[in-house]
Amino acid sequence: MVRNGKVLDGNPATVGHMTREVPRILLTGAPQAGKTTLVCRLARELQATGVAVQGFTTSELREQGHRVGFLVQAIGGESAIMAHVARNDGPQVGRYRVDIPAFERVALPALERAHECRCVAVIDEIGQMELYSGAFVQSVQWLFEQDVPLVATVHAKAHPVTDELKRRRGVVLLTVTRDAHEEVLTQVTARLLGGPAEAPGWTGELRREP
DSSP, rough: EETTTOOOSSOOOHHGGGGOHHHHOEEEOOOOOTTHHHHHHHHHHHHTTBBBBBEEEEEEEETTTTTEEEEEETTOEEEEEETTTTTTTEEEEEEEOOOHHHHHHHHHHHHHHHHHHEEEEEEEEEETTTTGOOHHHHHHHHHHSSSEEEEEEEEESHHHHHHHHHHHHTTTEEOOOOOOOOHHHHHHHHHTOOOOSOOOOOOOOBBBBB
């Protein structure tokens, strides 16, 4: 095998860190376990150290103290209402109807930017609402094949798409609980930054903000 003009014999003992997997981390857990809170904190802390981050997060939309929908927010970019109780069309999840075009308008360009800049991709989340978008599913599956460090939250329910992602070679699946935020955050950060031996993984350089 040839890489960067050098011939490698394919033996992990001789190629060293060049055979390490790009970190691909899935965070799962029960509803309200704080998965979104954790990835938002991770993104802020990475950016504070100069690491480039792209992707999107989702959050609740509340009116008069009641949850009425969900927002999708590109990191450093635009946002849109991706689901709302007042919508009359779109796939139904519980009390909400999903606005697939609005979700795709924000999420798909965010994933594309993550690939283009080779920075850490954050996806929050790969869940029931998001999986109604075929274009999103294809983008996520494609991104998992690229040399892009990736952290995604994923619902705990069985689903053909997420089950397949969890089984992929090199994917690390961590469970988030209310009492384990610090522990999980430490593990994720170590894997992304090529940390201590107890968190083996990719040792490449993360792209830094200019």
